Amino acid sequence: MAGYIAEIAIGKHIGNGHFGDVHLATDPVHGQVAVKIIAKKNTDTPEKWAADKAEFLTEAQNLASAAHPNIVPVYHLVQSPDGLSIQYCMKYCAGGSLQVAFDTGPSTLHMVRKVGTEVLLGLGALHARGMIHRDIKPANILLDETGVARIGDFGLVTDKLIFGYADKAGYNDHLAYEVWHQGMTSTKTDIWAFGMTLYRLLHGDAWYKESNLPRLEIKNGGFCQKLKWLPHIPQRWRRAIRSMMHDDPASRSQSVGQVQAAFSGLPTDPEWVCEINGPQVNWARQQGSRTFRVEWNRTSQRKQSWRAWSEPTNGTGRNRALGGSGGEVGSVQANNDLTEFFKG
Known part of the structure; x- marks a missing residue:
């Protein structure tokens, strides 16, 4: 893991995120990369900005240790020449995010099982290292140049800022029941958000918007029983997703391994x-x-x-x-x- 260096050539803007913009860039070691730029706020004092930079560096070192084929590699953290921004340098995933698939419409069972299986492998690697993602959603699942799904944009969200972040980043539909009532996350909240991600991919944006806003319903309990399903989604898929989204974490799928076992046998034929x-x-x-x-x-x-x-x-x-x-x-x-x- 490199420290603060300033040798990255920033290219065109390719995406927006809550914590900063994402650009294509050229790195002298890794070639074409993606860079998330986190800029100093006007309200930040020099002392606060220095503390934030130190925290970002520590976090980037943690993220770089989470090497796995289904996780977007974080190569290093760089500081801009003027010192007013921090740049996360990571693998560029040419296939973009699954937000595009969600916006386009319902994905097929085959596609959702494929990317879901790959996400579970990456999520299992994070959990095995004692890390929680806290931000599983279609926009944070990226497809690399070979079409393999990789989990990205993790490690910046903390329990301390989960609600403020979720509200501003449009993520509060993915906060599990216990987060609303206890304000704490765990590996079980990642499983809940994974279930919601599967549901969204299977149904697409237009169908999703026909239901009441989840952020208004989840905290009341029983949300997984209120999901509105497209009629072609098999009952086994429905049961599996509902089990991931149970209100009680103890009654939820106990681990990524258990989710994988149930997920691997879900039917994908006939493929409508x-x-x-x-x-x-x-x-x-x-x-x-x-x-x-x-x-x-x-x-x-x-x-x-x-x-x-x-x-x-x-x-x-x-x-x-x-x-x-x-x-x-x-x-x-x-x-x-x-x-x-x-x-x-």
């Missing part, structure tokens, strides 16, 4: 691709020479309809009806019927 366009939800999957489609029109709570059919992928042949509502039905019936359809 889901798209949400306002009130309409569409699914599609291909099997052999045919494409299977499902269409759910959600005009209102009382007026919904759905239909499912298969069609020849190459355009040769006839469409085959597979099911449907047979007219307008209420939202509960439509959801229940679709859930049963996808079970088959």
Whole structure:
């Protein structure tokens, strides 16, 4: 771990974070890297800034020790030539963050199980070193140049500033029940946030926003029983995620190893691709020479309809009806019927 050096050439801006901006940069040892720049605040005294820099250096040394294929490596900490900013130098992950996938729409079961498995491996390595991430969310899961998921942006959040950070960084939807009531984090709160991350990736931003704000619901208890599921999500996935998000840490999945054991057997077939366009939800999957489609029109709570059919992928042949509502039905019936359809 290097100390304060000033040999990094800062390039274009590639992202924003609560603690600072992220830029592409060139490092004389590691080549192309990503750099998080944390600048001195106007309100900071020279003494406070000096103390903060010393704390950042100690933290960077801790982070550099957490070497693992599913953790973004922190190479070193550098100080800008004017001494007014600190720069975390880390591996550049060319695939970007999973925030993009979340914003785009629901991810497939296969994709979520893959990245979830990789995140669990990295999280297990952190926990084995006595470290808590405290900030598991789609934006902090990065894909490297080979598509491997790596956990990033850890080590800066502490229990002391968790609420202020979470509120400003849009992270309070990922604070477990006990954090709201006790203000303390643990490896169990990382597991809770991992469960929330899986739920978000499976459903995408548009569906997620249809529910009440989690930050207003979690502290009341029983939040995992209130999750609103897309009907194609299998019951085994639902049970696994709910077990990660239990209010009582003692009743939650006990360790990353236990989560891995349950997670590894979750089904990924059939692999439906889901798209949400306002009130309409569409699914599609291909099997052999045919494409299977499902269409759910959600005009209102009382007026919904759905239909499912298969069609020849190459355009040769006839469409085959597979099911449907047979007219307008209420939202509960439509959801229940679709859930049963996808079970088959």
